[in-house]
Amino acid sequence: MNVRSIRSIPTVHCTRTAFPQRTALAVLTGCSLLLAGPLCAQGSDPAHLLRRMEARMAEQDRRIGELQQQVARQQAVLDSLEQDLADARLEALRARGNSQAPVLPLVAGQAAAVHAPGATVQADAGVAAQGDAVAAADTQVGRPPDPEERPPEVARIFEQPGVLTPAGKLVLEPSLQFGYSSNDRVALVGYTVIPAILIGLIDVRQVKTTSLTAAVAARYGLGGRFELEAKVPFSYISSDTVSREIFTGSAQDAVFQADGKGLGDIELTARYQLDQGAADKPFYVLWLRYKTRTGRDLFEVVTDCVTRCVANATGTGLPLDLPTGSGFASLQPGVTWLYASDPVVFFGSLSYLHNFERDNVSRTVLSGAPEGYPQTTTELLGTIDAGDIIGFNFGMGLALNERAAVSFGYDQSIVDRTKQNGEDAPGAVRVVLGTLVIGGSYRLSERASLNVALGVGVTRDTPDVSLAVRMPISF
Structure with a gap:
């Protein structure tokens, strides 16, 4: 490829005078996150890219809200487990007739499942995979100890x-x-x-x-x-x-x-x-x-x-x-x-x-x-x-x-x-x-x-x- 052919490649100029500052920043950020350089190079409409970015950001906000709900439910489960653990500790102190202590889920195992390498998600998959990983962490890992x-x-x-x-x-x-x-x-x-x-x-x-x-x-x-x-x-x-x-x-x-x-x-x-x-x-x-x-x-x-x-x-x-x-x-x-x-x-x-x-x-x-x-x-x-x-x-x-x-x-x-x-x-x-x-x-x-x-x-x-x-x- 000679210098002439290189100069013939079409380019897109995103100047500050063409768009407001916020719009330019959104376009630049969207281009960097979505690897939109090829799209810009192909001459796509910047307004269309902006609408796509706004739609994607709205989808991410929705998924973040779902993830926050998942976290709230997980926190409620943890609070319940802490209550059961305190009751089990108290039950083990003195005999009162109920000789069976409550079996507690393995909270540490759940945390390990969430932070395990297999639970990581790809950037282009969005935040939904993280919610799936948290939901999968609800399952018990391992088994409780024998009585x-x-x-x-x-x-x-x-x-x-x-x-x-x-x-x-x-x-x-x-x-x-x-x-x-x-x-x-x-x-x-x-x-x-x-x-x-x-x-x-x-x-x-x-x-x-x-x-x-x-x-x-x-x-x-x-x-x-x-x-x-x-x-x-x-x-x-x-x-x-x-x-x-x-x-x-x-x-x-x-x-x-x-x-x-x-x-x-x-x-x-x-x-x-x-x-x-x-x-x-x-x-x-x-x-x-x-x-x-x-x-x-x-x-x-x-x-x-x-x-x-x-x-x-x-x-x-x-x-x-x-x-x-x-x-x-x-x-x-x-x-x-x-x-x-x-x-x-x-x-x-x-x-x-x-x-x-x-x-x-x-x-x-x-x-x-x-x-x-x-x-x-x-x-x-x-x-x-x-x-x-x-x-x-x-x-x-x-x-x-x-x-x-x-x-x-x-x-x-x-x-x-x-x-x-x-x-x-x-x-x-x-x-x-x-x-x-x-x-x-x-x-x-x-x-x-x-x-x-x-x-x-x-x-x-x-x-x-x-x-x-x-x-x-x-x-």
Whole structure:
């Protein structure tokens, strides 16, 4: 090709005087993006090129809008996944019956799919391919870990669980609790002539109480942070009182036996989780428990005569049938906290139980009258206000393997004095109950787990031993 032929090639001159500045800039930009040099060289109409560029830019704006909607949907999915992850982390801290943690999609895999080299698009394909890549990222990459690989649950050793039931889930928790206590009481009636020598009578009394309570609790999650629970107990209580009563002159111990069985006090509880918690941040759960008076109480059973009623024997003043309820409706607010510090989890709670007082309370007592006369009499007690209770507990849990975990803790309750007609009831004292608790849990399946807790009393007024077995089952 000679110089003459080169000069004969037609050219297009895009001068500033021919078009406004914005139009020239748009034409130049469009030419550079679409590689429109050949088109300009072929003598195409600049106005036509501009219209094509404006149409293409409008199409790109539409696709960018669609991509923004895709991003908004992806952000909503990520927010939901973060919520599920927080719930799963909280669920792994303490056993509450729902042994199956939610399976989370692999968010990291999605991000890798979006930024993978295969997800890049060509410039001439426009932005639509990017939207397709984002839509393709919705599919799960890889597979979730096997259930055995998820963090195990920490054994529950206290009455109130610390992890809520997921929304729409139901947990049924049958339980069986055994308790045994033995109290000694010595009463001295007489006088001393020299130190350590007593002239008179001694009343030595041992009270041995055994209780067995079977209960069914149902928990239902109403939302991500709220659940309701109902608990129905059935109790059997047996008591043996060994005593050598005063004024009898007997050298033999007398044994007084009594028992009782039936429906206990039904409980209703609502729980609300304040925050989602995070690494280095505790979880807080507020709860409110209401205890009814459905069980047979102390004022509904017949009490043995308090004073001498048969021949030369005195009455024990003990109930002939043991009650299965407390006799007082109560309301108990509290807060439970959990804090994860790998590899252990610390937890505890603080609560205050208020017993509602009862007016015009009376009890039925044996009168000791001979046959043919009324054998019982009604004794008016007036207004009875059972003491309120301040309770707290704390403990720590440790996972042994994928299925088993153990927990250690301490539980204490301070019971105030019982008042009768505004005054302290005769013999009423403040009582401190302290219990050391050790427990373990084992995950039987994805829906059920077995939880065992053993409590040992550390104060005289606390039951010597208590053993609770729970089996929460999720649906």
